[in-house]
Structure formats: structure tokens, C-alpha cells
Amino acid sequence: MDTESIYGQISSLQKSGYLCSYAAGALLLLWFLIWLYRDSLEVGSIQEKYVFVTGCDSGFGNLLCRRLDRRGFRVLAGCLTEKGTDDLKRVTGPYLKTILLDVTSTESIQKAVEWTKKEVGDRGLWGLVNNAGRSLPMGPSEWMRIEDFHSTLRVNMFGVIEVTMNFLPLVKKAQGRVVNVASVLGRVAANGGGYCISKFGVESFSDCLRRDIHYFGIKVCIIEPGFFKTHVTSLDPIERELHRLWNQLSPEVQASYGEKYLDKYIKIQRLIMNALCDSDLSKVTNCMEHALSATYPRTRYSAGWDAKLAWIPLSYMPTCVLDIALKLVLPRPAKSV
Numbered sequence: 340m341d342t343e344s345i346y347g348q349i350s351s352l353q354k355s356g357y358l359c360s361y362a363a364g365a366l367l368l369l370w371f372l373i374w375l376y377r378d379s380l381e382v383g384s385i386q387e388k389y390v391f392v393t394g395c396d397s398g399f400g401n402l403l404c405r406r407l408d409r410r411g412f413r414v415l416a417g418c419l420t421e422k423g424t425d426d427l428k429r430v431t432g433p434y435l436k437t438i439l440l441d442v443t444s445t446e447s448i449q450k451a452v453e454w455t456k457k458e459v460g461d462r463g464l465w466g467l468v469n470n471a472g473r474s475l476p477m478g479p480s481e482w483m484r485i486e487d488f489h490s491t492l493r494v495n496m497f498g499v500i501e502v503t504m505n506f507l508p509l510v511k512k513a514q515g516r517v518v519n520v521a522s523v524l525g526r527v528a529a530n531g532g533g534y535c536i537s538k539f540g541v542e543s544f545s546d547c548l549r550r551d552i553h554y555f556g557i558k559v560c561i562i563e564p565g566f567f568k569t570h571v572t573s574l575d576p577i578e579r580e581l582h583r584l585w586n587q588l589s590p591e592v593q594a595s596y597g598e599k600y601l602d603k604y605i606k607i608q609r610l611i612m613n614a615l616c617d618s619d620l621s622k623v624t625n626c627m628e629h630a631l632s633a634t635y636p637r638t639r640y641s642a643g644w645d646a647k648l649a650w651i652p653l654s655y656m657p658t659c660v661l662d663i664a665l666k667l668v669l670p671r672p673a674k675s676v
């Protein structure tokens with residue numbers, strides 16, 4: 340074979356290489372455009388669709404109810420307090436209805452289900468949004484007592500499971516959606532206490548449920564917000580709880596951390612929360628709305644720049660990366676080895 344024919348073969352290989360990469364690029368673009376189009380499709384007859392939301396006194400739940408009400412959904416809002424129901428009714432239209440609901444009480448859940456049955460009639464329940472949650476207490480694991488874990492797990496995990504199991508027949512009737520609010524802390528365990536455990540629990544409960552009931556046309560979506568400015572991230576109660584946990588420690592445990600540890604911990608936490616917490620709650624409610632109104636809702640929604648750029652990518656990294664990152668950020672106890 341002479342040099343010219345070798346050059347000829349190389350250049351034809353290069354040409355077919357370019358062609359292949361153009362074709363792959365075009366296919367990728369086409370796939371993306373189809374995905375965008377499919378993602379933008381919406382279900383019809385919104386005015387006939389009932390959505391039950393838990394934890395509507397404040398935060399994401401409250402904003403979601405107001406937005407769904409404006410869009411014409413039939414909103415059934417579960418609030419923990421009378422004040423929550425009154426405040427919400429004052430700013431919404433005549434179709435939004437409220438009920439008192441404590442997701443830690445079986446009796447309260449069953450009452451809410453009976454009331455919802457009457458409201459929705461034969462239509463069934465199009466959407467169930469498990470939003471109610473609490474974050475306290477959060478702090479170093481060793482500072483917790485078992486009841487500190489229970490208090491969070493009862494609302495965030497058992498509450499979600501019990502509410503879902505009781506409302507499921509109504510959702511099945513409408514071939515609707517269950518939308519569970521987890522957190523980026525259900526992907527990355529960055530804090531001691533019941534919160535991360537509860538949100539990991541919500542993630543796995545939702546995954547199991549989705550796989551088990553998709554045969555009946557029910558979709559299960561998980562919302563994973565980053566850090567947002569709501570009661571859950573409010574610094575005063577978080578710091579009050581840290582002081583309470585510290586004060587219940589034995590003198591030996593306190594000595595092992597050293598007297599300056601609590602102050603340093605609080606300062607670092609303030610710094611992180613102030614840097615991360617986003618005040619635009621609509622980034623989360625947009626995801627919830629999409630889960631309820633899109634023809635093809637997504638399985639997972641990550642809301643907020645910190646979720647997209649930091650927490651979710653971190654969750655795919657080897658555990659040692661996160662261990663090192665947290666070690667660099669958090670203070671060292673006085674008697675660490």
C-alpha cells in the first residue's frame with residue numbers, strides 16, 4: 340500500500356468519525372427537544388381535580404395551596420392549627436377548603452380521610468402532597484436521646500406513611516399522584532438527629548410505593564428541596580434546641596467536647612445557613628405544581644441552586660469525600676483523638 344492510499348484511508352476514517360459525532364450530537368439535541376416538549380405537556384380539566392396538601396399553615400405548603408387555588412385546582416388544605424386554617428382561608432378563593440390535621444394522630448388522619456371522601460365524591464383524589472414536616476432537634480448525634488429522634492420521625496416519616504396509606508384508595512380511584520416532600524438531606528446525611536433519617540425514609544418509602552403501584556396508573560414523585568428560608572430553617576429555634584441538647588449532656592460528655600464547642604458549632608451553622616437559605620419558595624412550589632399538573636411528572640425534583648450544584652452531585656460521590664468535607668467545616672471536639 341502506498342503513502343497516498345494510507346492518507347486517503349485516514350481522511351475517509353476522519354470524515355466518517357465527524358459524521359458519527361454530528362449524528363450523535365443531532366440525536367442528542369432531538370432527544371432533548373422531545374424531552375422538553377414531553378415535560379411541558381399538561382393534564383386537562385384542572386377545575387375537576389382535587390388535591391390534598393398537609394402542613395399548610397406556613398412555608399411551601401401554604402404557598403402551594405394559594406398557587407393551586409389560583410390555577411383552579413380544588414384544594415383541600417390540612418393545617419395543624421386553627422390560626423393556620425383561618426389565615427389561609429382569608430387569602431384564598433371559595434373553592435379552597437381547610438381541615439385541621441395532625442399527621443402524628445391516627446384519629447386526625449382518619450377524620451381527614453372521611454371528610455375528603457365526602458368532598459371528592461366519585462372523582463377520587465387527584466393529588467396527595469405530603470408536605471408537613473419539622474426539623475428539630477438537629478445537632479451532633481451523641482447529644483440526642485431516643486425521644487429526640489422519635490419527635491421528628493413521627494411527623495416526617497411515620498406521618499407521611501400513615502397519611503399515604505389512608506388516602507391511597509382515594510388516589511387510586513382518580514389514578515392520581517402522590518407527591519412526597521423529602522429533602523437534599525434525604526440524599527446526604529449531613530446532620531445528626533431524626534431529620535436526615537426521616538428524609539432518607541421518605542425517599543425509600545416513595546421509591547417502593549412508586550414501583551408497587553404504577554400498575555394502577557398512580558405516579559409517585561419526590562421533591563428534594565435544598566435550603567430555603569422557612570420555619571424549618573429558622574435559626575432561633577434551632578439554636579434554642581442546641582442549647583437544650585447541650586444542657587442535658589452529662590459533665591463528662593460536655594468536657595469531651597470542651598466548653599467552646601457549642602459556640603463554635605452555632606457560629607458555623609449560622610454562617611452556612613445564611614449563605615445557603617434561599618427566600619424564593621416558588622422554586623419548590625413550581626416543582627410541586629409540575630408534579631401535579633404535568634402529563635408526565637418526573638420521579639425526582641431537586642429545587643434550589645444548592646441542591647442542583649452541590650448536594651445532589653455530592654450524593655453520587657464516594658462517602659469519604661463527604662466525610663472529609665464535613666470534617667473540614669465542623670469544629671473539632673476538645674478531646675478528639
Ligand SMILES: NC(=O)c1ccc[n+]([C@@H]2O[C@H](COP(=O)([O-])OP(=O)(O)OC[C@H]3O[C@@H](n4cnc5c(N)ncnc54)[C@H](OP(=O)(O)O)[C@@H]3O)[C@@H](O)[C@H]2O)c1
Nearest residue numbers: 394396397398399441442471472522564566567569570571
Ligand atoms: N425549608 C427548607 O429548607 C426545606 C428543605 C428541604 C425540605 N423541607 C421540607 O419541606 C416541608 C415543608 O417545610 P417548610 O420548609 O415549608 O417549613 P414550615 O413552614 O415549618 O412548614 C411545615 C409545616 O408542617 C406543619 N406541621 C408540623 N408538624 C405537623 C404535624 N404533626 N401535623 C401536620 N402538620 C405539621 C407546620 O405547622 P406549624 O408551623 O404550625 O408547626 C408547618 O405548617 C417539610 O417536610 C420540610 O422537611 C424544607
